[in-house]
Amino acid sequence: MVLSTRLLQGTRNNLIAMFACLLVIIPVYVVLVNSLKDSAGARTMNATLPDTLHFENFFTVIERGKLAQSFVNSMVYATSATLISTLLAAMAAYVLSRNRTRLNRFVYFFIVMGIAMPLNFFTLTKIMQITHLINTQIGIIILYAATQIPFNVFLIYGFVDAIPRELDEAAIIDGCGPFRLFFSVIFPLLTPVIVTAGLLNFVGIWNEFLLPLYYLNNSSFWPMTLAVYNFFGQFQQDWNLVSADIVLTVAPVLVIYLLGQRFILSGLTSGAVKG
């Protein structure tokens, strides 16, 4: 009797959870099937399967949407900004966590405040002009790196604490300088949290389009997100092509998510719940 109510409850709960998953999957599925239809078939973006598979849609969008260039741009922006940001954040978080002087505690607080601060795009334009970074690819990389620093410092800081200080002492006795100590002893031990921060940064930057919208006029510098939006403006009628474009934009983050989901899901929660 008890067993059967348990079974019943379990089934009901699974059905509810599956329903929630279904709500997530339907839009994804709709895009996928429509990216393989012809223009007439995709007009209403319905959920029916395509009669014939039009894989050529993907080649069409890559050519007409100049996606190869945008893909490279997105890759370059996301990869370099992530590397710069996580490295600088790790160095900062390490020193701020290990040496908690009054100044360092203030600096830590000051940096983490950045999680709450919105950007002022007007005065930021001025700074981009003064530094000659406006409309440059280096500029957008630096901006992305800068905006990710507060979160990265916060995430890594908590993790540094978990590395025993005895390791530092042993390394110092062995004659390590500060650089050797950090790069050969500490940094390797920070790998899990660096991977988490890196994945979250990469996905965040890949998906972002506000900064390029403000600071990159030259369309050959555009990332995938902006290219897809522009493509939609031109080819609104051809939902099959728009869908194919969306699939190509989403594919890299999807792959990263599915491969790295353990890191991504764990990283979100560390720090967040201890409050």
Add this chain to the structure above:
Amino acid sequence: MKNRVYPFYFTLGAIILYAAFVVLPGFMGIAYSFTDWNSYTSEVNFVGLDNFRTILSTGENYLSYIQNTLFFTVWTITLKTIIALFLAVLLNYGVRRLSHLYRVVIYLPVVLPTIAVGLVFRSILNPRSGILNEFLRSVGLGALAQSWLVNPDIAMLSIVGVDTWKGVGYIMVILLAGLQTIPQEYYEAAEIDGASSTARFRHITLPLLVPAITVVTVLNLLYGLRVFDIVYVLTGGGPGYATDVVFTAVFDEFSKGRYGLGTALSTVLFVVMTVVGFFIVRRLTRDPIEA
């Protein structure tokens, strides 16, 4: 000794980038918000509180942008928290084997680019051909079919809906982690004492989940106040100005070259969020020993 082993210059790279490109523009913005800075002349004149007067005047639309932003923020906080709490409890206690798979799927929309999500939902919510209305008509609920993004009365709620679809997984994952910190013994003891499952939820789960709920509320608040992408892609602020929020208005001022006014608008948000952030971050960065 410590300063030699852990040199301060290790922090300089992060500090400089962050200070120059995030903090400095914010504070410069406060100064520029008292000027008539614009793209037509190179002259910048002090105009006192004029920009703020314009923002607050009833003849302009700025107050409604602020109102829309607050509407979006309050609704997304409420919906995301309630749905995420429900899903988190379901996945933590209700299902066994497939829990991890469900979590991975429900979190998925969080990693999708907002721009792609927005475009897809523009087609899904299309009043005539969109699959949502098609579905409602096919199951005989045609009366519920709406002009989701076109009707000014519900456009903002539609945006809230799409944003909840995209963001609820994030909140759920944090709440799930919060649930996992609650010791199983509490539930066992309560069960022995004969507490019903509702009582257990009310008197054990909910009170012990307060820290996690606080965190997600703050995250949702900070996200909601600066929302831009989803609104920009779904409606561009329309129909009319019905769904314009602070940051779509800021973008508009930027395109029109009215920098002084735009900066004033940004500054309002900057001050509000920095003050809110101050209290939150102080809590977040507190040493565990003092806590």
